[in-house]
Amino acid sequence: MRRLRAVWRSALVVALVVALPGCGGDEKAVVPVTPPVVITTSAALPQATVGVPYDVSLTATGGTGTYSWELMGGTLPDSLTLTAAGRLSGMPLQVATQSLSVKVSSGSVTSTTGFTLTVVPPPLVITTTALSDATLGVSYNAFLDVSGGSGPVTWSLASGALPAGLSLMTSGVILGNPTALGDATIRVRAERGPLSAERGYTLRVLPPTLRIVTTALPNAKVGERYTVQLQAAGGVGGNAWSIDSGAPLPAGLTLSPAGLVDGTPTAVGTTSVAITVRSGTQRVTATLSLTVDPAGFPSSVLVTMPGNVFVPLLVQLARGGTVTWRFGATPHNVIFGAAAGAPADINITNDQDVSRTFPTLGTFRYDCTIHPGMSGVVEVKQ
Numbered sequence: 001m002r003r004l005r006a007v008w009r010s011a012l013v014v015a016l017v018v019a020l021p022g023c024g025g026d027e028k029a030v031v032p033v034t035p036p037v038v039i040t041t042s043a044a045l046p047q048a049t050v051g052v053p054y055d056v057s058l059t060a061t062g063g064t065g066t067y068s069w070e071l072m073g074g075t076l077p078d079s080l081t082l083t084a085a086g087r088l089s090g091m092p093l094q095v096a097t098q099s100l101s102v103k104v105s106s107g108s109v110t111s112t113t114g115f116t117l118t119v120v121p122p123p124l125v126i127t128t129t130a131l132s133d134a135t136l137g138v139s140y141n142a143f144l145d146v147s148g149g150s151g152p153v154t155w156s157l158a159s160g161a162l163p164a165g166l167s168l169m170t171s172g173v174i175l176g177n178p179t180a181l182g183d184a185t186i187r188v189r190a191e192r193g194p195l196s197a198e199r200g201y202t203l204r205v206l207p208p209t210l211r212i213v214t215t216a217l218p219n220a221k222v223g224e225r226y227t228v229q230l231q232a233a234g235g236v237g238g239n240a241w242s243i244d245s246g247a248p249l250p251a252g253l254t255l256s257p258a259g260l261v262d263g264t265p266t267a268v269g270t271t272s273v274a275i276t277v278r279s280g281t282q283r284v285t286a287t288l289s290l291t292v293d294p295a296g297f298p299s300s301v302l303v304t305m306p307g308n309v310f311v312p313l314l315v316q317l318a319r320g321g322t323v324t325w326r327f328g329a330t331p332h333n334v335i336f337g338a339a340a341g342a343p344a345d346i347n348i349t350n351d352q353d354v355s356r357t358f359p360t361l362g363t364f365r366y367d368c369t370i371h372p373g374m375s376g377v378v379e380v381k382q
Contacts, residue, residue, distance in 0.1 A: 037063035063106020073101030160186035235279025244274035310376035
């Protein structure tokens with residue numbers, strides 16, 4: 001500023017001298033003087049970041065008030081340009097530090113200044129927003145990810161502890177088989193070259209989803225002892241079974257808390273029963289149908305296939321009766337072979353019920369040829 005004031009004083013003196021009348025008394029014309037131009041932008045330009053738009057306008061004072069800018073020396077970082085209006089803009093593509101010489105012109109006066117422009121790498125950011133829930137006793141894996149920087153990333157646990165049975169690999173994979181229920185609060189750290197970042201998460205370990213595995217009950221018979229163990233999967237700890245609101249089991253049968261349907265039915269009929277199982281905080285209900293046949297041989301029998309086994313293995317059926325095979329998700333077939341009086345085979349199928357009628361007395365063995373050793377027998381009685 002002192003230099004600028006001195007220049008202005010000199011210009012004022014010159015203007016005054018020029019304006020004084022000469023010896024002859026004639027007045028002289030005033031000669032205008034353009035003030036110097038001064039670049040006011042700091043020599044250290046604001047940092048640029050790789051992949052982030054950059055926009056800085058250079059500024060100056062003095063001169064005529066209008067300015068024209070140009071690069072006199074050095075090289076701008078890739079993808080940046082300097083316009084005549086003094087706008088330095090673009091999106092830098094790589095890390096760099098450049099020394100620049102820039103000239104500004106305003107009328108007949110000019111000024112040149114050196115600048116330094118540094119392009120830094122983008123910050124490291126952990127982009128994984130949340131961790132999926134884990135399930136007790138079920139294999140778990142989750143992948144952490146980052147953006148920014150370049151080169152390999154090394155992961156570590158900054159604070160907290162993962163649930164028992166889980167580990168964080170340096171590659172950013174959380175894996176293992178959780179062995180305890182609960183919530184874990186952790187903070188992970190990612191390092192890539194000179195850059196680092198941290199982020200916190202909550203990882204929950206939940207109990208396995210409770211479900212009733214038993215989908216159908218075999219027929220019972222009046223006057224004969226009946227025993228069936230209901231099956232459930234999932235949950236934590238022991239299961240407690242009960243009859244939900246609605247119709248009870250057929251007369252003579254009971255359901256124990258352990259899931260055993262037991263007793264001797266006393267009346268013919270078909271009953272739909274809502275059965276509930278509880279495990280910890282979970283509760284699930286399924287409706288099962290139970291048919292009690294009259295004494296003697298039933299006219300219809302349901303055969304299920306849990307674990308690649310026909311249940312019941314032996315079916316005793318009244319002549320003209322029907323056997324229904326309930327196929328689940330796993331494909332099976334029912335092949336009788338060439339036995340005289342046997343019904344048609346059932347080709348490979350799944351997820352449906354298929355029935356066959358037996359009009360002929362006799363014993364009919366059948367097999368699932370997909371699963372060796374999976375066989376059953378239908379005995380047709382008078």
